[in-house]
Amino acid sequence: MKTTSISHAFGHLSDPRVNRTQRHSLIDILTISICAIICGYENFNDIEEYGKTKEDWFRQFLALPNGIPSHDTFNDVLNRLNPHEFSHAFTAWVKSLANLSEEIIAVDGKRCEARWIKPGVSRLSIW
Template sequence: MQELLEWMEYIEDSRQQSKVRHTLKDILVIVLFATLANADDWVEMALFAEDYQDYLRKYIELKNGPPSHDTLRRVMGMVSPEILQQLYGKWQERLNRNEGELLKKIICIDGKTMRSNKRNGEKPGHIVSAWSKEDGYCLGQKAVGEKSNEITAIPELLEKIQVKGQIVTIDAMGTQTAIAEKIRNKRADYVLSLKANQGTLYEDVREYFEDPEFQKEIKERGIYKKTQEKAHGQIETRE
């Protein structure tokens, strides 16, 4: 972590230093940690800094206390996207050091729209994230213009993170041959969602699972499970 903190010291701060109350390093660390904690707007990041300021002071000074959400938004708007990519890249490098295949973990890849980040009438940004379910932190992120760009962003994100020996889950948007091949080339397993609009693949899989002999086999082996629950105003059945 010390190496990353030292790297932040060299990032140019374009603000008038006589008016600066919160160092750029402080703000970058807050945004990094808050994002890893799944905060998705400036207000949540400011609340994170307020609630965890004692922990944050292990790494940063916070001379004037935690910054406001307006300060976070304004200062981060001055930081170039390239610097942010380098920051998350260096964090990812730190996580990937000495990683092995000791334990299979579930890595959830999903996209979400960032609230409260619209500028000049533009659409809000969309972020594709890789989340480690067991560890409870974000492994990496990729910014995209809109949800439809997730298909191209997912392989790029997979290239940047360590998934060897893990299980990658993606919703139906990511059920693409190229993405599945990318995961296998990275020596990981995958669980991909299927929808009826995915043509013959959906029908083939449904026919396979509806085969009486197959159902009998998985029930005898104890690997069959069926659940029902009420969600979104309807009964959802999973098996």
């Protein structure tokens, strides 16, 4: 199975924002959010802090023309996403990462019930 990038997996999602109010791309917001959540950050303030801490790294593959979005932007955008579209894209992306061969892998699972991830998404940590 071929691994899919975040921008490819989530590029088709409907952007709930009005065009004239978009200072940050949806892919930038989703990429920072997903990375932060995988690293254990749990709220919008934490996601913003994570983004600012890792900004130099994110700039290697994200445009970030207006810097890291604020916690209010993360809150607004993530709460307005279509939960079914997001869940479907997230599940497909995670499945694309599971390219298993003859290796032993440790798996730890968590259920993420954040208000903006309705009806909830399972998070897997794989080593």
